Amino acid sequence: MSSGIEQAPVAPVWDLPVRGENPPAPDPGLVSRLSEIGSATACARLHGQGIRRTFVDGPTSMFPGKKVVGRALTLQFMPQREDIADGQTQEYIERSTALWAVLDEVQPGDVLVVQAYGSHTTGCFGDMLVRYFKLRGGAGIVVDGRIRDVPRVSQLDVPIWSTGATPHYASQSELFPWAYNVPVAVGGVLTLPGDLVVADDDGAVVVPRRRAEAVVEAAAEHDAWEKFSRRRIDEGAPLRDYYPLTEKTRLEYERWRAQNPAQNPAQNPAQNPAQNGHAAAGD
Structure with missing residues (x-):
């Protein structure tokens, strides 16, 4: 039997998604000039300038022969905690997370850089999301995690560096899309929104914007x-x-x-x- 007393809604523990400010647009001429430099050269030249942790360790090219250079747009996954966010409500909850929000921020030429802790069971992107990313003008994706729907994604001609494939959707397992346009740690490398990314068959390298x-x-x-x-x-x-x-x-x-x-x-x-x-x- 109802007591007749309405229960006050539970206040959220944390407002999600967390969002940072949009990074500045890169100089197109600088991006064009940087695009003629391989990741190995960029890594070596940064090392000579004292910037030693630039190689994104873990993700490899899913589609060999591809190369991308562009502004870093960042997405951060965090471990699930059931009182804040989890995947029990199925993948429909993801449309109100940082995963959907960051895609609406994509500008032509952007490279989406994703912190996912190398998770083997988090499918950060699939066919529909990569398709939308491409239609927004996105240039490529570097994700320290996995991709699903690989047969369909392979037909979209979007360069992707990841740690492999998984059948899981993004919040099905251990992580949850938490924040975007924030600093991320991807493959042991700090990436700030607005940094530049050079990625090819040798791997992905983060070039600090002011060093490009x-x-x-x-x-x-x-x-x-x-x-x-x-x-x-x-x-x-x-x-x-x-x-x-x-x-x-x-x-x-x-x-x-x-x-x-x-x-x-x-x-x-x-x-x-x-x-x-x-x-x-x-x-």
């Missing part, structure tokens, strides 16, 4: 001396003298470059790998 210009410039210089070194090695010179350059062979390189101004990336943009489609070889 320096990475492009360093890659151009690296490409120039590697071109010189390849020439000398092909002529029979010892590898140890020309890769990397020694103090002596660097002087030789500088003389060669002075005599061949067309090989100077600063004077001849056509020789800049960030502008002509030839990425510098990785270390």
Whole structure:
């Protein structure tokens, strides 16, 4: 029998989804120049600048041969806690979570970077979500977790780096879509909204937004001396003298470059790998 006293609704423990501010739009010219650099080159040049944790460890290309460079849009999964959020109400609850919300923030060229703790039982995206992501203009997805509906997703031609496949939907197991446009930890790498991502068959690398210009410039210089070194090695010179350059062979390189101004990336943009489609070889 009812007591006739209405029970007050239970106040939510935490307002979800948690959302950060939209990251600034990237400079299209910078993205274009960075797009000609491979992930290995970006990783090496950042390492030379003292930024050592940039490789997203775990996710690999689901569709080899694909490459993507773009602004990082972030999504964070968190462990389920039943008094806040769980998957017991089936996947329909997901439409009010950060998973749906972040997709409405996608701008053309964005790379969605997802923190999912390497979970084997969390299918962060499937056919419908990837399809919508593509229609919004998304360029690619890097997820430290898994993907479902792989046969259908493979037909959408969206580059994806993940830890594999699973039949589960996103909140079916241990995680719940929690926040977007917030800092995330993906494969051991801190990724901030608005950072740039370079991903190819060597893996995904996060380029801090304020370091991207320096990475492009360093890659151009690296490409120039590697071109010189390849020439000398092909002529029979010892590898140890020309890769990397020694103090002596660097002087030789500088003389060669002075005599061949067309090989100077600063004077001849056509020789800049960030502008002509030839990425510098990785270390």
